Amino acid sequence: MIVLLLNGSKSCTRAYKKRLAKWGDEVVEKKYDLSKVPWDGKSPSKEWLDALGVAVYKEYQFAVDVVQVLFDKKDWKSSSKTLRGTHFGTPRNGYELGIFWNRKGWEDTGAHELGHTKDDFVYTYSGKNLGRLVGVNDWDEDVVHKKNKKGNYTYDYDTAFNAAQKWVDEACRGRDTLANQAASLYKQIGYSLRVSLRKLTANTKSL
Numbered sequence: 001m002i003v004l005l006l007n008g009s010k011s012c013t014r015a016y017k018k019r020l021a022k023w024g025d026e027v028v029e030k031k032y033d034l035s036k037v038p039w040d041g042k043s044p045s046k047e048w049l050d051a052l053g054v055a056v057y058k059e060y061q062f063a064v065d066v067v068q069v070l071f072d073k074k075d076w077k078s079s080s081k082t083l084r085g086t087h088f089g090t091p092r093n094g095y096e097l098g099i100f101w102n103r104k105g106w107e108d109t110g111a112h113e114l115g116h117t118k119d120d121f122v123y124t125y126s127g128k129n130l131g132r133l134v135g136v137n138d139w140d141e142d143v144v145h146k147k148n149k150k151g152n153y154t155y156d157y158d159t160a161f162n163a164a165q166k167w168v169d170e171a172c173r174g175r176d177t178l179a180n181q182a183a184s185l186y187k188q189i190g191y192s193l194r195v196s197l198r199k200l201t202a203n204t205k206s207l
């Protein structure tokens with residue numbers, strides 16, 4: 001998958017990019033000012049999240065799959081004292097979205113939130129159930145939310161994410177086909193519009 005990482009912190013993202021590359025995911029990073037984001041309870045306001053989806057589509061269309069937002073600690077104004085990050089169940093303008101802030105170990109949270117998008121991505125572009133393909137009952141519960149004996153997230157995703165990679169890659173090919181079809185349709189519509197316009201202008205002249 002191609003992950004758009006909107007970075008509002010000064011954190012170095014090299015290790016994170018390397019970690020995602022191991023699972024076949026690529027990061028497109030963009031510095032982003034998050035100091036004026038309006039918050040509403042635990043998360044940024046719904047309006048801001050919706051507008052973000054629109055802004056991403058305007059700039060990237062099919063060039064990115066998932067959006068991740070890395071906040072600086074000072075800009076993270078969640079009402080929850082313990083929240084490290086969130087994955088939103090509702091995609092914004094077609095992009096799944098995760099947010100988190102740059103405490104020590106934010107890369108674990110980033111990987112966790114990204115994990116939540118993998119099964120949806122595979123299902124969207126190939127119609128397959130990723131959890132079942134890698135031999136678990138429920139991808140989110142049995143892989144992403146896997147816990148150790150103490151009840152903490154293990155963040156140990158190498159085995160499952162590596163096993164998932166070929167299905168994610170297959171879904172990527174599905175996405176590329178769709179993107180090409182959309183682009184060619186767009187071209188055709190543009191062409192027919194230009195032809196109609198030309199005819200219209202010609203007719204107007206002959207009147």
Ligand SMILES: [Zn+2]
Nearest residue numbers: 112116144145
């Ligand atoms: Zn989770």
